[in-house]
Amino acid sequence: xxxxxxxxxxxxxxxxxxxxxxxxxxxxxxxxxxxxxxxxxxxxxxxxxxxxxxxxxxxxxxxxxxxxxxxxxxxxxxxxxxxxxxxxxxxxxxxxxxxxxxxxxxxxxxxxxxxxxxxxxxxxxxxxxxxxxxxxxxxxxxxxxxxxxxxxxxxxxxxxxxxxxxxxxxxxxxxxxxxxxxxxxxxxxxxxxxxxxxxxxxxxxxxxxxxxxxxxxxxxxxxxxxxxxxxxxxxxxxxxxxxxxxxxxxxxxxxxxxxxxxxxxxxxxxxxxxxxxxxxxxxxxxxxxxxxxxxxxxxxxxxxxxxxxxxxxxxxxxxxxxxxxxxxxxxxxxxxxxxxxxxxxxxxxxxxxxxxxxxxxxxxxxxx
Amino acid sequence: xxxxxxxxxxxxxxxxxxxxxxxxxxxxxxxxxxxxxxxxxxxxxxxxxxxxxxxxxxxxxxxxxxxxxxxxxxxxxxxxxxxxxxxxxxxxxxxxxxxxxxxxxxxxxxxxxxxxxxxxxxxxxxxxxxxxxxxxxxxxxxxxxxxxxxxxxxxxxxxxxxxxxxxxxxxxxxxxxxxxxxxxxxxxxxxxxxxxxxxxxxxxxxxxxxxxxxxxxxxxxxxxxxxxxxxxxxxxxxxxxxxxxxxxxxxxxxxxxxxxxxxxxxxxxxxxxxxxxxxxxxxxxxxxxxxxxxxxxxxxxxxxxxxxxxxxx
Numbered sequence: 001x002x003x004x005x006x007x008x009x010x011x012x013x014x015x016x017x018x019x020x021x022x023x024x025x026x027x028x029x030x031x032x033x034x035x036x037x038x039x040x041x042x043x044x045x046x047x048x049x050x051x052x053x054x055x056x057x058x059x060x061x062x063x064x065x066x067x068x069x070x071x072x073x074x075x076x077x078x079x080x081x082x083x084x085x086x087x088x089x090x091x092x093x094x095x096x097x098x099x100x101x102x103x104x105x106x107x108x109x110x111x112x113x114x115x116x117x118x119x120x121x122x123x124x125x126x127x128x129x130x131x132x133x134x135x136x137x138x139x140x141x142x143x144x145x146x147x148x149x150x151x152x153x154x155x156x157x158x159x160x161x162x163x164x165x166x167x168x169x170x171x172x173x174x175x176x177x178x179x180x181x182x183x184x185x186x187x188x189x190x191x192x193x194x195x196x197x198x199x200x201x202x203x204x205x206x207x208x209x210x211x212x213x214x215x216x217x218x219x220x221x222x223x224x225x226x227x228x229x230x231x232x233x234x235x236x237x238x239x240x241x242x243x244x245x246x247x248x249x250x251x252x253x254x255x256x257x258x259x260x261x262x263x264x265x266x267x268x269x270x271x272x273x274x275x276x277x278x279x280x281x282x283x284x285x286x287x288x289x290x291x292x293x294x295x296x297x298x299x300x301x302x303x304x305x306x307x308x309x310x311x312x313x314x315x316x317x318x319x320x321x322x323x324x325x326x327x328x329x330x331x332x333x334x335x336x337x338x339x340x341x342x343x344x345x346x347x348x349x350x351x352x353x354x355x356x357x358x359x360x361x362x363x364x365x366x367x368x
Numbered sequence: 369x370x371x372x373x374x375x376x377x378x379x380x381x382x383x384x385x386x387x388x389x390x391x392x393x394x395x396x397x398x399x400x401x402x403x404x405x406x407x408x409x410x411x412x413x414x415x416x417x418x419x420x421x422x423x424x425x426x427x428x429x430x431x432x433x434x435x436x437x438x439x440x441x442x443x444x445x446x447x448x449x450x451x452x453x454x455x456x457x458x459x460x461x462x463x464x465x466x467x468x469x470x471x472x473x474x475x476x477x478x479x480x481x482x483x484x485x486x487x488x489x490x491x492x493x494x495x496x497x498x499x500x501x502x503x504x505x506x507x508x509x510x511x512x513x514x515x516x517x518x519x520x521x522x523x524x525x526x527x528x529x530x531x532x533x534x535x536x537x538x539x540x541x542x543x544x545x546x547x548x549x550x551x552x553x554x555x556x557x558x559x560x561x562x563x564x565x566x567x568x569x570x571x572x573x574x575x576x577x578x579x580x581x582x583x584x585x586x587x588x589x590x591x592x593x594x595x596x597x598x599x600x601x602x603x604x605x606x607x608x609x610x611x612x613x614x615x616x617x618x619x620x621x622x623x624x625x626x627x628x629x630x631x632x633x634x635x636x637x638x639x640x641x642x643x644x645x646x647x648x649x650x651x652x653x654x655x656x657x658x659x660x661x662x663x664x665x666x667x668x669x670x671x672x673x674x675x676x677x678x679x680x681x
Contacts, residue, residue, distance in 0.1 A: 008500040008573050008586075056540040084586055088497025089513065092490040092557065093505075096520060099554045100528065107531035117534070164409055167402050180668045181410040184417065187664040187671075189615035191632040192653040196420045200646065206434050208419060240412070245675060252676030272398075294521075301524050304617040308636050322526040322618065329622070335530045342527040353522055 016080050024077025031070035035063035068094050111340035117333045130340040140341055143312075143319040144348070146231065150302060150320065153235040154295050158288070160239070161246035166276075168247070169254045186244040190304040197237055198309035224310050227317030234318045237305055242298065246291045253287030254280070289360045296356070300349055321345045417661070423650035424448035431646045448647030452655065469634070469655065476614055476631040477659075479545050483552035484609035488602055490553070491560030496590060498561075499568040500576070514565070521558040525618050528554075533622055545628045551619050556609040563608070566677040567601030568594070604674030607667050611660060631656045 039060045044050040072090055075083035112130060115123040134140055168178060185193070201207045202223045213221035223233045257280065265275040303322035306312060312319040312327060321341070329338045384392070423431065425444035435442035446455035453463025494517065497503070502510055532551065533542070541547035571594060579589035595602075617632040624633065635656050638649055664671065 008576055057538045058540055061539050081586070085497065085501045086503070087587075088493045088501070088590075089503060092494035092517070092561070093513070095490055096517065096554065096557065099550060100520060100523065103528050103531040103535060106535060107527065110531055110534065115534075117537075163405070167405050170402050172402060172406065176668075178406050178410055179672070180665055181413050183668055183671060184661060184664050185413050187611055187660040188417075188657045189617070189632050189635070189660070191615075191617045191636045192657045193416070195635060195649055195653050196416045200423065200650065201416060201419055206432050208415075208434060208436070211434055240416075244413075248672050248675045252672075297521055301526075301618075303526070304632070304636075307617070307621070322524060325526050325530075326618070326622070329530060335534055339530045342524070342530065345524065346527045349522060349524065 016078070021078050024074040027070045027077075028074035031063070031067040035060070035067045038063045064098070068098075107339050107343060110336050111343050113336045115334065115336040117335055123336070126336070130337050133337060134341060134344065139316050139319065139324060140321075142316050143321045143324040144345075146317070146319055147300065147321055149231060150235060150238070151296055151299055153239065154292060154299060157239045157243055157295070158246060158292055161243050161291075162250055162284075162288075164243070164247045165250040165254055168251055182247060183244050185241050188241065190241060191308050193237065193241055194305045194308040197240070198233070198305070202233065224318075225314060227314055230310060230314055230318050234306060234310065237309070238299070238302055241305075242295065245298075246295055249287060249291040249294075250284065253284050257283050285363070289363070293353075293356060293360060297353070417657070420650045420654050420657075424647055424654055426647055426650075428646075448649075448651030451645065451648035452651050454651070454655070469652070472629055472631045472634040473655075475545060475628055479548045479552060479628070479630060480610050480613035482545075483549045483556065483613045484606050486549065486553045487556045487560045487609050488564075488606045491557050491605065492564045492595075492598070492602060495561045495564035496568050496594065499565055500573065514561075517561045518558050520554070521562075525555065529619065529622050532619075536623060543624045543627050547623055548620060548628055548630070551623070552613040552616060555616070555619075556612050559612070560605040560609060563601055563605040563674050563677045564598070567598045571597055600670065600673065601677070603667075604670040604677070607663065607670050608674040610663070611671070614660060 041050070041052055042054055042057055042060055045052050045054055068091075071094070072087055075086045075090065077083070079086070110123070112125065112127060113123045114126040114129065164182060168175065168182070172178070188196075201209050204210050204220075204222050210221040210223075222229075224230045261279055261283070262275060265279045270278060301322060302320045303326060306318050306320050306323040307326055310318045312323055316324075325338045325341050325345075328341070329335065419436075422436065422438055422444075425438060425446070425448065426435065426442060427445050427447055430442040438444045446457065449455035450458050451465065452469055453459075453461070453466030454469070458466075498510055498514055503513060505513065508516070528551070536542040536547050541550075575593055575597075576586075576589045579593045580586070584592065615632060616630070617636065620628075620630045620633045621636065624630070635649075635652055638652060
C-alpha cells in the first residue's frame with residue numbers, strides 16, 4: 001500500500017462559499033461546546049456542587065453522539081470533496097476511539113483505586129496498593145504461567161492443522177463434505193461446546209469418552225481432577241474448536257502454491273517427504289506465521305471454556321488470566337484490582353506480540 | 369528359444385515393471401492413509417454434535433447406560449425438548465421455559481445481526497477509504513491508521529470489560545442490547561477491516577476512474593460500482609462477524625443480567641442450577657448451536673473465503 005499520493009485521483013473544483021464554511025465550523029464547534037457544557041453540568045452534580053436532577057450520564061452520551069455527527073457533517077461542509085473522503089474513515093475511527101481509548105484511560109484511573117461496586121462509599125484512590133497485592137498474588141502469576149502453556153499448545157494445533165490441510169488439498173472425493181465437517185467445530189459456541197464435551201462427553205461415569213478410556217484400561221478416568229490432565233483437557237477442547245481456523249488459512253496458502261513447483265521437485269527426484277520439507281514448507285512459512293500469530297491473539301482471549309467447565313480448578317491449574325479476572329470480579333466485585341490485573345496483562349501482551357511480530361518479520365521475509 | 373515354456377494363452381502379456389507396481393502399492397497406501405485421516409477427523413468433529421443431538425432424545429436410563437444409536441439401542445423420546453417446551457405435544461401450551469428460551473434467542477439474534485451489520489458498514493467504509501485515498505490525521509498516515517484499527521485485535525476483552533462495566537452503569541446501558549451491540553461491533557471491526565481491505569485492494573481503481581469521468585461522485589461510485597463487486601467479501605465478513613458475536617460469552621456474562629441475556633449466558637447458567645438434567649441441557653445446547661450449524665453448512669464457501677483473506681497476499 002502506497003503511503004503517499006492517492007491511488008484514486010480525483011480532480012474537483014469545489015467552490016465552497018464562505019457562508020457554508022462558516023456554518024460547518026459553527027456546527028462542529030457549537031456541538032463541541034454544547035457537549036462540554038453538558039458534561040460540566042453533570043460533573044458538577046456528581047461533585048455535589050449543583051443538583052440538576054440528572055439520573056445518569058446519558059445526556060453527555062447524547063451530546064457526544066451529536067458532536068460526532070456534527071463533526072462528520074462539518075467536514076463535508078468545510079472541505080467539500082476532501083471532507084467526503086474523510087467521511088469514509090472518520091466514523092469508524094471515532095467509533096473505535098470512543099470505545100477503546102476512552103475506556104482505557106478511564107481504566108487507568110480505576111486500576112489505582114479500591115472500588116467495590118456493591119459498597120456505598122464508591123471509588124477510593126489507593127495508590128500502589130493494587131500493584132502490591134498483584135505482586136503477592138500467586139494465583140495471578142499462576143494464571144500467567146498457564147497462558148504460556150496454553151500458547152505453547154498452539155504448536156501442536158498447528159501441526160495437526162497442517163496435516164489436515166494437506167489431506168484436504170490432496171485429490172480426494174467428497175471434498176465439500178470434509179470441508180464442512182472440519183469447519184463445524186469453529187461455528188459452535190464455546191459455551192455450548194464446553195457443555196457438550198466438557199460436561200457431557202467427559203462425564204466420569206457415563207460419558208462416552210470416559211467409557212472409551214475405561215475400555216482402553218484407564219481404571220478411573222477423570223479429566224478435571226489432576227492439574228495436568230485438566231489443563232490438557234482444556235487445551236484439547238480449545239484445539240477442537242480452533243483447529244479449523246488454522247486449517248483453512250493453511251489450506252488457502254497451499255492452494256496458492258503453483259503446481260509447477262511440486263512437479264519440478266518431483267522431476268528433480270525429490271520424494272514426497274523431501275518435497276514437503278524443501279518446497280511446500282518453506283513456501284508456506286509466511287502463511288503459517290500469520291496463522292500462528294492470529295491464533296495466539298485468539299488464544300490469549302481464552303476464557304469461556306474455562307469459566308464454563310472448570311471455573312479455574314483444580315487449584316487454579318486451568319485458569320486463564322481472563323477467567324481469573326472474571327472470577328475475581330464475580331466473587332469480590334472489586335473493579336479496581338481486576339482492572340489493574342487486566343492492564344498489566346495488556347502490557348505483557350503488547351510487549352510479547354511486538355516481539356513476536358518483529359521476529360516473524362525477520363524470518364518470514366522471502367529470501368531472494 | 370525352446371528353453372522357455374510358452375505362457376498360457378489367456379495370460380497377460382504386458383506387465384507393469386516391478387518398479388511401477390511398487391509405486392502403485394505406495395500410491396494406494398497413501399490414499400488409504402489420507403482417507404483414514406480425513407474420516408477419523410470428520411468423526412472427531414461430528415461426534416460431539418451427534419452425541420448432543422441424540423442425548424436430547426434420551427431418557428435417564430439411556431444416558432446412564434451410554435446408549436448411542438437411536439431405534440437400535442434406545443427409543444427416542446421427546447424428553448429434552450418437552451422440558452424446553454419445544455416438542456410437538458407442548459407446542460400449543462404455555463411454557464415459561466420456552467418463553468425464556470425464545471427471549472434469549474431473539475436477544476442473541478438481534479444483538480449479533482445488528483452488531484455485524486454495523487461492523488460491516490463501518491469497516492467497509494474505512495477499508496475502502498484506506499485502500500483508495502491517503503489521509504493525514506495529525507501525525508497519522510494511512511499505514512498508521514490501518515495499524516490502529518488492526519491493533520484492536522490484540523486488545524483482550526478483559527481489559528475493556530471492567531471499565532466498560534462501570535461506564536455502562538453510569539450511562540444506564542448495563543443490561544441493554546445497545547450496550548452489547550456497541551461492544552460486539554468493536555470486537556469484530558478489526559476483522560471486518562482486514563477482510564474488506566483485502567477485498568478492495570483487489571478491485572482496480574480504473575473502475576472508479578471511469579465512473580468519476582462519467583460524472584458520479586466518489587460516494588456514488590462507491591455505492592453503485594464498487595459495493596456490488598465487493599459484495600462477496602462483505603458477505604464473508606458479515607458471516608464471520610455473525611459467528612463470533614453469536615458465540616460471545618464473556619461480555620454478555622458480565623454486562624447483562626436479566627433483560628439482554630444472550631443464549632450462551634443461558635446455556636452457561638443452566639449447568640449449575642438444578643443439577644444436570646442431561647436431556648434438557650442437550651436440547652438447549654443443540655438449539656443454541658443449530659443456527660450456526662445451518663449457516664456453516666449453507667454458507668461454508670463464504671466463511672472459508674473470509675478466513676483465507678489476508679492469509680495469501
